[in-house]
Amino acid sequence: MTTASLLLQQLINGLSLGAMYALLALGFTLVYGILELINFAHFNVFMVGTFIAMWTLEGLGLSGQSVILHGPALIAVLAAGFAVTMVVTGVLGVGIERFVLRPLRDVKGPAAMITTIGVSYVLFNVILLFVGAGSQNFPNPMPQARFNIAGAVIELREVLIWVVAIVLMLALTFFVQSTKIGRAMRATAQDPEAARMMGVEVDRVIMTAFFLGSALAGAGGMVFGLYYNYTSFIVGFTAGLRAFTAAVLGGIGNVPGAMLGGIVIGLIEALGSQFVGASWADVVIFSILVLVLVFRPAGLLGRVAPNKS
Amino acid sequence: MPEANGPLLEFEAVNTFYGDLHVLKDVCYIIGRGEIVSLLGGNACGKSTTMKTIMGIVRPASGAVRFDGVEIQQLSTAERVRRGIAPVLEARRLFPRMTVFENLEMGAYIHKRGPEFEADVERVYARFPRVKERRNQLAGTLSGGEQQMVAIGRALMARPRMICMDEPSMGLSPLYVEQVFEIIQQINADGISIFMVEQNASMALQIAHRAYVLQTGRVVLSGTAKELRDNPAIREAYLGELQVPAPA
Numbered sequence: 327m328t329t330a331s332l333l334l335q336q337l338i339n340g341l342s343l344g345a346m347y348a349l350l351a352l353g354f355t356l357v358y359g360i361l362e363l364i365n366f367a368h369f370n371v372f373m374v375g376t377f378i379a380m381w382t383l384e385g386l387g388l389s390g391q392s393v394i395l396h397g398p399a400l401i402a403v404l405a406a407g408f409a410v411t412m413v414v415t416g417v418l419g420v421g422i423e424r425f426v427l428r429p430l431r432d433v434k435g436p437a438a439m440i441t442t443i444g445v446s447y448v449l450f451n452v453i454l455l456f457v458g459a460g461s462q463n464f465p466n467p468m469p470q471a472r473f474n475i476a477g478a479v480i481e482l483r484e485v486l487i488w489v490v491a492i493v494l495m496l497a498l499t500f501f502v503q504s505t506k507i508g509r510a511m512r513a514t515a516q517d518p519e520a521a522r523m524m525g526v527e528v529d530r531v532i533m534t535a536f537f538l539g540s541a542l543a544g545a546g547g548m549v550f551g552l553y554y555n556y557t558s559f560i561v562g563f564t565a566g567l568r569a570f571t572a573a574v575l576g577g578i579g580n581v582p583g584a585m586l587g588g589i590v591i592g593l594i595e596a597l598g599s600q601f602v603g604a605s606w607a608d609v610v611i612f613s614i615l616v617l618v619l620v621f622r623p624a625g626l627l628g629r630v631a632p633n634k635s
Numbered sequence: 636m637p638e639a640n641g642p643l644l645e646f647e648a649v650n651t652f653y654g655d656l657h658v659l660k661d662v663c664y665i666i667g668r669g670e671i672v673s674l675l676g677g678n679a680c681g682k683s684t685t686m687k688t689i690m691g692i693v694r695p696a697s698g699a700v701r702f703d704g705v706e707i708q709q710l711s712t713a714e715r716v717r718r719g720i721a722p723v724l725e726a727r728r729l730f731p732r733m734t735v736f737e738n739l740e741m742g743a744y745i746h747k748r749g750p751e752f753e754a755d756v757e758r759v760y761a762r763f764p765r766v767k768e769r770r771n772q773l774a775g776t777l778s779g780g781e782q783q784m785v786a787i788g789r790a791l792m793a794r795p796r797m798i799c800m801d802e803p804s805m806g807l808s809p810l811y812v813e814q815v816f817e818i819i820q821q822i823n824a825d826g827i828s829i830f831m832v833e834q835n836a837s838m839a840l841q842i843a844h845r846a847y848v849l850q851t852g853r854v855v856l857s858g859t860a861k862e863l864r865d866n867p868a869i870r871e872a873y874l875g876e877l878q879v880p881a882p883a
C-alpha cells in the first residue's frame with residue numbers, strides 16, 4: 327500500500343470508530359446539558375448494550391459469523407437488533423435515573439457523579455458474574471462484501487456503521503430541534519427554572535435525556551460488536567473514556583459538538599495507530615483531554631459557560 | 636370550590652425560608668380579579684421570593700397560597716401554570732439560544748398546537764410588531780427592551796388569568812419603561828390580573844390599583860395606589876431608604 331492509500335484507509339477506519347464514539351458521546355452530552363452531571367454509568371450501559379445486541383442477534387438465529395444473510399433478511403435482522411438493544415438500554419438508563427439518581431437530585435456536590443461510578447461498577451460486575459471474563463464471539467450476519475477505492479478497502483460493515491450513525495444523529499437532531507419535548511430539553515438546558523415556569527415537567531425531560539442517551543449507547547454497543555466481532559465485560563472503559571473525551575472536546579452539553587468530537591477522536595485513533603503506533607493512541611487521546619480541559623474547557627463548539635447564558 | 640367573587644390570588648400568613656434564612660414572614664396578599672397589584676420594596680426584602688412562592692419554585696413552610704379559591708401551595712409549578720398563572724421573570728430570563736418564535740412556543744408549552752396557537756402568535760405579533768420582526772433571531776441577541784416584549788409575549792402565550800411580573804422596568808430606558816407600563820395596562824384591560832414587583836415605585840403606583848410594601852420580608856404597608864402615593868413615608872422612599880416603622 328502506498329502512503330496515500332494507507333492514509334485513505336485510516337480515514338475510513340477513523341470515520342467508523344468516530345461514528346461509534348459520537349453515538350456514545352451524545353449520551354454524556356445530553357445528560358450533562360440538562361443536569362450538569364457526568365454520568366459514568368454510561369460507559370457500562372454501552373457495554374451492556376453490546377451484550378443485549380449479542381443476545382438479540384443470537385435469539386434471531388445467528389451464531390458467530392456462520393450465518394450470513396442478504397438483502398431484506400439482513401436488513402430486518404439488523405433493524406430488529408438495533409431496535410431491541412436501543413429500547414432495552416434506554417429503559418436501563420431511565421431506570422438508573424429514576425431509582426438511583428433522582429433521589430440524589432437535590433444533593434449538592436459530587437454525590438450524584440460518584441454514584442454513577444458505583445452504578446457503572448455494578449453493571450460491570452453483573453455482566454462479569456453472569457457471563458464470565460472471557461470474550462464473546464459477537465454474531466455478525468454481514469457478507470464479506472468489500473469495495474476497493476484508490477487502494478483502500480471499505481467493508482460493508484463500515485458502510486452500515488456510517489448509515490446507522492447518520493440516521494440516528496439526524497433523528498436526534500430532528501427530535502431536539504423540532505419536537506415539543508426536544509424543545510423542552512433545550513429550554514431546560516438553558517434555564518431549568520424558567521423552563522419549569524413555562525409548565526415543563528422537568529422530570530420528564532430528564533427521563534427523555536437518559537432514554538435517548540442510553541438508547542444511542544445501545545446502538546453504539548451493537549455497532550461495536552459488528553465492527554470488532556467480539557465483546558466482553560471490559561469493553562466499556564476504553565470506548566467510554568474515548569467517547570467522554572470526544573464529548574469534552576466538542577464542548578460537553580453541546581449536541582453537534584459531541585458528533586464532531588467523536589469523529590475527531592476516531593480519526594486521531596486510526597491515524598495515530600497507523601503513523602505513530604497503536605500503543606500511542608491512548609496517550610494522544612488523553613493528552614487531548616487534558617489539553618482541552620486546561621486551555622479550552624468549553625471545547626471546540628462550546629461556550630465559555632456551556633449551560634448558562 | 637372556586638368562588639367567582641373571591642380574590643384570584645391570596646397569600647395567608649405565608650412563611651418562606653431558604654434553609655435557615657427566613658425570607659417571607661407571615662405575609663398576606665390579596666390580588667382581586669382584574670386588578671393590577673404592585674409589590675414595592677427595597678433590595679433583598681423578598682419580592683422575588685414572593686414570585687417564586689407563587690410559581691412553586693419554593694414552597695412555603697407554613698401558610699396558604701390560594702388561587703381561584705383553591706390551595707395551590709402543594710401543587711407543582713407546571714400545574715400552577717396550567718391553572719392560569721404565567722411569569723414575566725426578573726431580568727427577562729428568555730431562553731437565550733432559542734429564537735424569539737421558539738420562546739413564544741415555550742410560553743405555550745401547556746397548550747396543544749392548533750389554530751388557537753396560531754391566533755395567539757398573531758395576537759402577540761400585533762401587539763408587538765418588533766417581536767414579529769425579530770421572530771427568527773436568537774433571543775439572547777435582542778436588546779433589553781425587545782427582550783422584555785418577548786418575555787411579556789411569552790407569558791401571554793400561556794393564555795393566563797394572572798401574570799406575575801418581577802421588575803418589568805428593570806434595566807430599561809425611560810422610553811421603554813413607559814411603553815412597558817402602557818402594555819401592562821392594556822393587558823389588564825383585556826381581563827388579565829397583574830401582580831407586579833417593582834422598585835420603580837412612582838411608575839408602579841401610577842398604573843396599579845393597589846399596592847403592598849414589603850420590608851425585610853414583612854408587609855409594612857398596603858392600600859390603594861392613591862393612598863400610598865399620598866403617604867409621606869412612601870414619598871420619602873422615592874428618594875432613599877424606606878422609613879416605615881415595623882408594626883409591633
Ligand SMILES: Nc1ncnc2c1ncn2[C@@H]1O[C@H](COP(=O)(O)OP(=O)(O)OP(=O)(O)O)[C@@H](O)[C@H]1O
Nearest residue numbers: 653656658676677678679680681682683684685834
Ligand atoms: N435560592 C436562594 N437561596 C438562598 N437564599 C436566597 C435564595 N434566593 C434569595 N435568597 C435570599 O433571600 C433574600 C430575599 O431575596 P429576593 O430575591 O426575594 O429579594 P428581592 O426582594 O427580589 O431583591 P431584589 O430587589 O434585589 O431583586 C435575599 O437575602 C437573598 O439573598
Ligand SMILES: [Mg+2]
Nearest residue numbers: 682683684725
Ligand atoms: Mg428580585
